Amino acid sequence: MAKAKVKKQSTFIDMTAMSDVTVLLLTFFMLTSTFVQKEPIDVKTPASVSEIKIPETNLLTILVDAKGKIFLSLDNDNVKREALEKVGEDYGITFTDKQINTFKSLQAFGVPIQSMAGFLDLPSDQQDAYMKNLESARVGIPATDNELRDAKGLVASDNEFKRWVAHASSINDDLQIAIKADKLTEYPVVKTVMDDLRKMKKNRYLLITNLKTASSEEGK
Amino acid sequence: MSEVQVKDAGGGGKNKQKKQQLRVDFTPMVDMNMLLITFFMLCSSLLKPETLPINMPSDVEVKKEEQNKVRESGAVTLLLGGEDKLYYYTGMVDAAAYTNPDFLIEASWNPENPESIRQFLLNKNKGTYEEIQALKIRLQNNEFPDSVFRRLSNEVQDKAMKELKIAPTVMIKPSDLSSYKNLVDALDEMLVCNIGAYAVIDLADGDRRLLFNKTENSNYLTEEEIAQAGGAKK
Secondary structure, three states, X not given: OHHHHHHHHXXXXXXXXXXXXXXXXXXXXXXXXXXXXXXXXXXXXXXXXXXXXXXOOOEEEEEEOOOOOEEEEEOOHHHHHHHHHHHHHHOOOOOOHHHHHHHHHOOOEOOOHHHHHHHHHOOHHHHHHHHHOOOOOOOOOOOOOOOOEOOOOOEOOOOHHHHHHHHHHHHOOOOEEEEEEOOOOEHHHHHHHXXXXXXXXXXXXXXXXXXXXXXXXXXX | OOEEEEEOOOOOOOOHHHEEEEEOOOHHHHHHHHHHHHHHHHHEEOOOOEEEEEEOOOOOOOOHHHHOOOOOXXXXXXXXXXXXXXXEEEOOOOHHHHHOOOOOEEEEOOOOOOOEHHHHHHHHOHHHHHHHHHXXXXXXXXXXXXXXXXXXXXXXXXXXXXXXXXXXXXEEXXXXXXXXXXXXXXXXXXXXXXXXXXXXXXXOHHHHHHHHHHHOOHHHOOHHHHHHHHHHOO
């Protein structure tokens, strides 16, 4: 009889301390972390010794993938909406409220303006599938001149990428521009982006890098 | 810990039956917390990416006299070639430069290598670098805040540039064969070596020819130049 009693007592493990620890950990993660942004492309940024952190607000990020497709990302919903309307205006396109709302929920966008309305009408899983097709000409913001014509058939001023940047920065004066390019991106691609920015007199911008560690130094 | 003992108020001595034990089982709570932690660990990033601020030269035409301000002795040109190669030369390109095989020097990215670009730039910029290192040590000893350090190091760089005229001016010229990583690495070297004056500029015709002479790789040349070289045998 006495034996059975001892066994019964030993089955109960006190989880209070464990619970304390997990709650603490949970609080830590919730407070220190930011959610990973869904980006259409996987960009591996080069390493640098610079320790300046990226600003949290008023940022226009230009994503450039290894093959030279350009995507943009704006962190302010109002700027996003106005930029979409204004760029659409340039090319004679108007968007419905529903399309604008879908656009606001996108983290990064990279679709030529002529395909934008159709893209925004797709359900979100098909949008993802659409963006996966990186070879397609309908993915990525065109940065080449004389690309598009507006609804009346007039050749609209050239470069869509420049239009986006110009409108976004005219809406928000404090907007900072950051370039996030893949380390394998060829220089001529980055150069077209930089040249376009230079033409718009945007000569100060940030290059997004990750911190150089001992292991990345060895890999050189 | 998770037991609460409730003593019967009316109870006399230590009767076991009068002690009521309240045990709260925390296992489900722990399960749930673990799940949440896993979720947060997978869906969030702790690290914010760093940025490298850059000021590009504007395309506004600079007056001819001001352009020539770059002293020949202080001018260093880095040429970023293909396959992660790096070349540099000092001074200006002149006619003799094309025939002189030692004019364009290949450098290594690896800072340990004595032939590396870091060693070269540190040598060129020795005075400024050492002064800023001294400031850094004082910063680590908490003698002044970060903002003061930045102001002081800017002053050191300005002084070397304008008064002592010893600071090098570095021009980074990435070729079309180079990658974005090379550019960031080059800008990084400027930061490490505390170079005050540097700029990213396009390749000039002379630079392309130098690269071609050095590497025999005609991809550096434009099509016109290839045609010319073919006619005139380089």
